[in-house]
Amino acid sequence: MSAVQLCEIDKRYASHRVLESLCLGVQRDEYLVLLGQSGCGKSTTLRLIAGLESPDAGRVMIGTEDVTAIQARKRDVSLMFQGDGLYPHMTIRETLAYPMKGIVPPAETERRITQAAKLLGLDSLLDRRPEKLSGGELRRAGLAKSVVRQAAVRLLDEPLSALDGSVRYRFQQDLIHWHREIPGTTIHVTHDGEEAMRIADRIAVMHAGQIVQIGTPEEIYHRPCCLAVARSLGSPPINELDSAFCRDQSRSWLRSMLAAADADDLPDDIVVAIRPEHLTIANDRPDADTFTAHAVCRWRQVFAGRCQTRFELAGRESNVCGHVNAILDPDCGVQVGDKVTLQTPRSNVQLFRRSGERIEMP
Ligand SMILES: Nc1ncnc2c1ncn2[C@@H]1O[C@H](COP(=O)(O)OP(=O)(O)OP(=O)(O)O)[C@@H](O)[C@H]1O
Structure with a gap:
């Protein structure tokens, strides 16, 4: 009751x-x-x-x-x-x-x-x-x-x-x-x-x-x-990547995500959302199921056992096409100015329509 x-x-x-x-x-x-x-x-x-x-x-x-x-x-x-x-x-x-x-x-x-x-x-x-x-x-x-x-x-x-x-x-x-x-x-x-x-x-x-x-x-x-x-919820807040980022780096990956979800939305109409603590640095070549993004570290601070970082996402022709926050292992060795590949398994990626509605993944 x-x-x-x-x-x-x-x-x-x-x-x-x-x-x-x-x-x-x-x-x-x-x-x-x-x-x-x-x-x-x-x-x-x-x-x-x-x-x-x-x-x-x-x-x-x-x-x-x-x-x-x-x-x-x-x-x-x-x-x-x-x-x-x-x-x-x-x-x-x-x-x-x-x-x-x-x-x-x-x-x-x-x-x-x-x-x-x-x-x-x-x-x-x-x-x-x-x-x-x-x-x-x-x-x-x-x-x-x-x-x-x-x-x-x-x-x-x-x-x-x-x-x-x-x-x-x-x-x-x-x-x-x-x-x-x-x-x-x-x-x-x-x-x-x-x-x-x-x-x-x-x-x-x-x-x-x-x-x-x-x-x-x-x-x-x-x-x-x-x-x-x-x-x-979340501090730093959830990362939101829009189509500008997808066009340059992960467009086909996003298409396959949308196909798996049976969604007929275009990649341009989607917001890719990832929690900062779900991003890690890729050391090996990630498999096709993994989300990846090329990025440059612009800020780093270790505090209370957490390494808080902010990255610029590198677009085509090295232009900056967005920013993400990541909470990394303090021993990961990333320094300001380093070029890295950020990654996360597909299960950590959430998709939303621009109107805000969630797209359920299988
Ligand atoms: N007595 C009132 N007369 C006219 N408008 C009011 C009155 N009380 C609240 N409002 C308006 O109603 C809306 C909701 O107010 P409310 O205080 O419920 O919001 P809240 O979510 O508790 O905000 P906060 O976190 O800032 O306290 C606001 O736009 C407020 O200006």
């Missing part, structure tokens, strides 16, 4: 259509990350689930209940906004206790606050006001509000934004720990593909007001349904 279900949701602000026939099913107890570029409608989707916005069409289900017309405060949902959402004039303890006043017995309120403080390492900070906390502590205190609320569905809007380095890493671990320790369904919004990959059970990718693909991080990363999804 789905914990949250959005069915055919439309949402407009004046004449601006933000969500269009959006459908999303979130399973009970899963950690779902809603990933998409700025402005694609992620926060609006969270606000609709929380009941802070109403859809123009469609239904919002929480569990088996249709909550489309039910007020926010009557939904079993908590929402952590961008930022911490703390009250400057209250201590953290008072802020956490405030929403439970008159609703939850004092002993239970105290138990929940103690549990949240222990879970998030806030014990010694409960009697401080927000001004006396660091950025990471503020975020943990903000999350504690969701912990004490004990809602079945927890919504987090960009919870890691504006945190950097170790603080960000620590808070990310806190989120995973909290989700495992306190059962519930978590929906986390971000535009950061790496963050989504590290944290999600499943990722739902949004584009232009719709969910375009939903799946495990592995599925989304390795089998994106379109170029927009392929671009949303």
Whole structure:
């Protein structure tokens, strides 16, 4: 059974259509990350689930209940906004206790606050006001509000934004720990593909007001349904080679790929996409099934056991017809200025139409 279900949701602000026939099913107890570029409608989707916005069409289900017309405060949902959402004039303890006043017995309120403080390492900070906390502590205190609320569905809007380095890493671990320790369904919004990959059970990718693909991080990363999804994950981003490159070097190879896929597209209308970590340096003569490209190394940096490189692709008459990023073995010996042949097995090559649609390979 789905914990949250959005069915055919439309949402407009004046004449601006933000969500269009959006459908999303979130399973009970899963950690779902809603990933998409700025402005694609992620926060609006969270606000609709929380009941802070109403859809123009469609239904919002929480569990088996249709909550489309039910007020926010009557939904079993908590929402952590961008930022911490703390009250400057209250201590953290008072802020956490405030929403439970008159609703939850004092002993239970105290138990929940103690549990949240222990879970998030806030014990010694409960009697401080927000001004006396660091950025990471503020975020943990903000999350504690969701912990004490004990809602079945927890919504987090960009919870890691504006945190950097170790603080960000620590808070990310806190989120995973909290989700495992306190059962519930978590929906986390971000535009950061790496963050989504590290944290999600499943990722739902949004584009232009719709969910375009939903799946495990592995599925989304390795089998994106379109170029927009392929671009949303991976750092450095997926390499996209267009027909200018194919005309010069691998046109017949690409024709055979298209024939194998039973696609009648012309090579000129195709984008060849390869993840940077899938490229290696060819030492022997590659077989006919292998993708190859002649390239010149223009940048190289070894960092954290990875050799990040950028190559110019050499076209006919030595003109430059594109660039690719590659993550190579630090021992591969490639230096800036070296002329090499890059290669990858056919199984690592993904083909897309210029319109963005994926061409399935057999
Ligand atoms: N109350 C509002 N009135 C008018 N337009 C709005 C309102 N709220 C959001 N929008 C518009 O709706 C679109 C989607 O906004 P939303 O905040 O859902 O996007 P988002 O994907 O969460 O973006 P970001 O990652 O930048 O927060 C944007 O173009 C935004 O300007």
